[in-house]
Amino acid sequence: MIRAAMIAMALLLATPALAVQPDEVLPDPVMEERARDISGGLRCLVCRNESIDESNADLARDLRLLVRERLVLGDTDAETVAFIVDRYGEYVLLRPTLTGSSIALWAAGPVIMLLALGLAFTYVRRRAHAEAPTEIALNDAERSRLKEIIGD
Amino acid sequence: MIVELGHFALILAFMVAIFQTAVPLVGAHKGWAGWMSVAEPAATTQFLLTAFSFGALTYAFVTSDFSLSLVVNNSHTLKPMLYKITGVWGNHEGSLLLWVLILTLFGAMAAWFGDNLPPTLRARVLAVQSSVAVAFFAFILFTSNPFERLDFPPFNGQDLNPLLQDPGLAFHPPFLYLGYVGLSMAFSFAVAALIEGRVDAAWGRWVRPWTLAAWVFLTIGIGLGSWWAYYELGWGGFWFWDPVENASFMPWLIAAALMHSAIVVEKREALKSWTILLAILAFGFSLIGTFIVRSGVLTSVHAFANDPERGVYILGILGFFMGGALLLFAFRAGSMEAKGVFSTVSRESGLILNNLLLAVSCFIVFIGTIWPLLAEMFFDRTLSVGPPFFNAAFTPFVFVLAVVLPIAAMLPWKRATVGRSLRALIPAAILALSVGLFVWTMFTGHSILAPMFVALSVWLVAGAMVDLWSRTGRGAVAGRIGRLTRLPRADWGKTVAHAGVGVTIFSIATLTGYQTEDIRVAQVGQPYQVGNYQIELVNVEENVQGPNYISTMAHVAVRELDGREVALVHPERRIYPVAGMATTEAGINNGFTRDVYITLGDPQQNGGWAIRTWIKPFANWIWGGAIIMALGGFLSLSDRRYRVGAAAAKAPAPIQGVPAE
Numbered sequence: 001m002i003r004a005a006m007i008a009m010a011l012l013l014a015t016p017a018l019a020v021q022p023d024e025v026l027p028d029p030v031m032e033e034r035a036r037d038i039s040g041g042l043r044c045l046v047c048r049n050e051s052i053d054e055s056n057a058d059l060a061r062d063l064r065l066l067v068r069e070r071l072v073l074g075d076t077d078a079e080t081v082a083f084i085v086d087r088y089g090e091y092v093l094l095r096p097t098l099t100g101s102s103i104a105l106w107a108a109g110p111v112i113m114l115l116a117l118g119l120a121f122t123y124v125r126r127r128a129h130a131e132a133p134t135e136i137a138l139n140d141a142e143r144s145r146l147k148e149i150i151g152d
Numbered sequence: 153m154i155v156e157l158g159h160f161a162l163i164l165a166f167m168v169a170i171f172q173t174a175v176p177l178v179g180a181h182k183g184w185a186g187w188m189s190v191a192e193p194a195a196t197t198q199f200l201l202t203a204f205s206f207g208a209l210t211y212a213f214v215t216s217d218f219s220l221s222l223v224v225n226n227s228h229t230l231k232p233m234l235y236k237i238t239g240v241w242g243n244h245e246g247s248l249l250l251w252v253l254i255l256t257l258f259g260a261m262a263a264w265f266g267d268n269l270p271p272t273l274r275a276r277v278l279a280v281q282s283s284v285a286v287a288f289f290a291f292i293l294f295t296s297n298p299f300e301r302l303d304f305p306p307f308n309g310q311d312l313n314p315l316l317q318d319p320g321l322a323f324h325p326p327f328l329y330l331g332y333v334g335l336s337m338a339f340s341f342a343v344a345a346l347i348e349g350r351v352d353a354a355w356g357r358w359v360r361p362w363t364l365a366a367w368v369f370l371t372i373g374i375g376l377g378s379w380w381a382y383y384e385l386g387w388g389g390f391w392f393w394d395p396v397e398n399a400s401f402m403p404w405l406i407a408a409a410l411m412h413s414a415i416v417v418e419k420r421e422a423l424k425s426w427t428i429l430l431a432i433l434a435f436g437f438s439l440i441g442t443f444i445v446r447s448g449v450l451t452s453v454h455a456f457a458n459d460p461e462r463g464v465y466i467l468g469i470l471g472f473f474m475g476g477a478l479l480l481f482a483f484r485a486g487s488m489e490a491k492g493v494f495s496t497v498s499r500e501s502g503l504i505l506n507n508l509l510l511a512v513s514c515f516i517v518f519i520g521t522i523w524p525l526l527a528e529m530f531f532d533r534t535l536s537v538g539p540p541f542f543n544a545a546f547t548p549f550v551f552v553l554a555v556v557l558p559i560a561a562m563l564p565w566k567r568a569t570v571g572r573s574l575r576a577l578i579p580a581a582i583l584a585l586s587v588g589l590f591v592w593t594m595f596t597g598h599s600i601l602a603p604m605f606v607a608l609s610v611w612l613v614a615g616a617m618v619d620l621w622s623r624t625g626r627g628a629v630a631g632r633i634g635r636l637t638r639l640p641r642a643d644w645g646k647t648v649a650h651a652g653v654g655v656t657i658f659s660i661a662t663l664t665g666y667q668t669e670d671i672r673v674a675q676v677g678q679p680y681q682v683g684n685y686q687i688e689l690v691n692v693e694e695n696v697q698g699p700n701y702i703s704t705m706a707h708v709a710v711r712e713l714d715g716r717e718v719a720l721v722h723p724e725r726r727i728y729p730v731a732g733m734a735t736t737e738a739g740i741n742n743g744f745t746r747d748v749y750i751t752l753g754d755p756q757q758n759g760g761w762a763i764r765t766w767i768k769p770f771a772n773w774i775w776g777g778a779i780i781m782a783l784g785g786f787l788s789l790s791d792r793r794y795r796v797g798a799a800a801a802k803a804p805a806p807i808q809g810v811p812a813e
């Protein structure tokens with residue numbers, strides 16, 4: 001009885017375990033490769049954080065089929081992506097565009113790196129021209145501590 | 153009863169932590185030895201109480217005490233014993249208890265092994281460490297009590313998330329936490345030094361082993377997590393730039409920077425305030441990581457247990473400790489005067505460059521991770537930042553780091569010339585270039601990135617070896633080999649860890665550049681070719697009964713092209729009825745030079761099954777590299793100069809026992 005119930009559960013829960021299904025694959029390997037590249041950059045909207053290429057969800061499958069449909073109709077990669085963004089918004093793009101506020105995101109790394117290099121360079125120059133400090137004598141506490149460590 | 157005692161012990165530990173925060177700080181300020189010395193027994197007591205509390209919770213899980221709501225929600229009588237135990241930290245409350253257990257353990261260790269610290273510094277370190285514990289004890293007791301009872305206990309539990317019922321993931325959180333929380337020691341040392349107003353070479357020496365240990369644990373923890381994702385999530389990826397992964401990667405990067413800059417403090421008494429800042433930030437990123445994982449503000453594939461309200465509390469903890477420490481830093485950093493003088497080209501500069509690259513790459517990961525949040529809050533744009541961004545923005549830093557590392561690692565302190573270390577590296581460079589060219593010509597039609605990074609990885613490994621060899625001085629080869637074995641372990645650690653970076657980069661380059669993939673409907677008994685292998689679906693068993701799941705299991709033969717059998721793998725699809733979840737188990741034939749990775753899909757209407765096959769070149773080397781890096785860290789930790797203090801406390805050490813640095 002329990003076993004039967006478990007099997008019934010199993011049937012209810014069954015989900016496709018592969019992302020890209022064999023019946024989705026395009027006959028033309030070059031076009032299929034393009035489709036895979038594009039789907040790797042599109043977010044599955046109902047998943048946690050997966051591209052449609054990795055997701056098992058039905059919606060992801062629909063989008064994968066849509067991408068392939070556009071490619072077969074002769075769209076370029078950019079046109080295909082634009083078609084999907086028009087329908088679903090820029091949220092689907094895993095790679096943020098270089099527009100508006102997102103420019104700040106893309107520029108952040110290089111800008112910070114240049115700033116940091118500049119700061120580091122002035123620091124290093126200052127160190128290079130700094131005077132070597134005179135030896136600072138140990139105070140009494142340190143001297144007795146040193147004795148302790150050396151074990152005298 | 154034991155559960156109540158565990159709860160009570162936790163409350164007591166909270167009280168002890170409050171005491172340990174306040175009293176030694178006052179004692180250190182006033183110079184009262186008695187008040188300072190209470191910190192050590194308090195740290196030990198705090199640890200023992202927390203350990204007892206953790207033990208009580210474990211007992212409840214092991215005996216399946218379903219009067220505890222935590223056990224009901226995360227366990228089941230049918231669950232294998234290993235996962236009953238690991239279920240203790242497979243949830244929010246229990247994992248936080250593990251977090252404070254490790255926090256108090258580190259505090260106790262600082263008390264046990266801190267004999268050679270100046271008394272005021274030691275008291276302050278223990279007090280600061282304890283203040284972090286206060287915050288987390290309060291968090292657990294007031295918002296996430298693991299010892300909550302149910303009035304009407306059910307007969308059985310709801311089972312642990314089946315994805316977590318796996319050996320790789322079972323031990324991933326403890327290691328990760330050892331790393332996260334290990335950085336709290338660096339933080340405590342930094343804040344104590346700021347209160348003290350003094351940072352010297354000795355401080356650098358105390359902070360380094362803690363940071364190094366934390367980094368080693370983070371390396372192992374991240375490696376385990378990545379390995380788990382590889383074989384368990386079923387599409388053979390090893391890194392997804394997911395917020396939760398980034399949460400552990402950011403402290404790793406900062407810890408790597410910190411353990412390098414602490415060398416400069418220790419050996420050259422420069423970079424002091426920067427090192428303090430890094431120590432604060434490293435723990436800050438650990439807290440941010442905890443916040444990201446626990447709050448669920450960022451959608452993630454790994455979000456197993458989260459709650460926005462608790463996130464606000466962690467944000468409060470983060471704000472308090474980072475705000476406080478940075479404020480203190482702003483007031484006191486000016487007094488950290490650098491002593492060492494070095495020229496523009498020197499190992500000091502090399503380490504500064506290392507720090508810049510690591511810190512800025514960490515910043516990129518950080519801004520990419522939180523950008524969706526910022527964009528929504530300030531620009532009203534709902535957008536995603538995924539792997540394509542991180543790959544594009546992060547890879548250049550890895551590239552520069554890999555190019556510079558062998559050269560900078562060979563520069564002498566104070567004053568150096570690039571030409572000299574370059575000359576020693578000529579053989580390594582030639583080897584790297586020829587391997588890169590060979591790979592490039594062998595596999596035409598692929599991206600140029602893969603051979604470039606293969607060359608760089610060879611450059612890293614060979615460069616690390618040249619560096620070690622150059623430490624043996626001049627003279628006959630036999631004499632140099634003899635000296636090689638007598639080199640300090642820290643030198644070996646450096647070489648091994650740097651080579652480990654090379655191994656991981658090599659594997660990532662080949663895996664992303666040259667993997668073969670095949671998707672098709674496979675008929676039982678009809679072999680087909682993928683790459684240099686012949687794959688045959690032998691048969692599929694349905695309704696295979698596991699301990700707490702039912703499985704559809706395929707048997708797939710992997711053969712050489714001449715028909716010789718390589719392996720029989722068993723990809724599965726499992727249903728966990730209690731948890732109501734389905735998972736896939738890939739069938740993997742691990743090999744030294746490649747993995748054959750097979751997953752099972754749906755049965756097809758016209759017969760046959762959907763089968764997906766990958767040949768992943770050098771996949772295991774990713775984690776091999778992580779293990780090598782960790783090993784390098786361990787070697788360095790076991791260097792004798794870290795044991796000198798301990799030895800001196802036990803027996804009078806000979807004069808030459810003091811490192812001559």
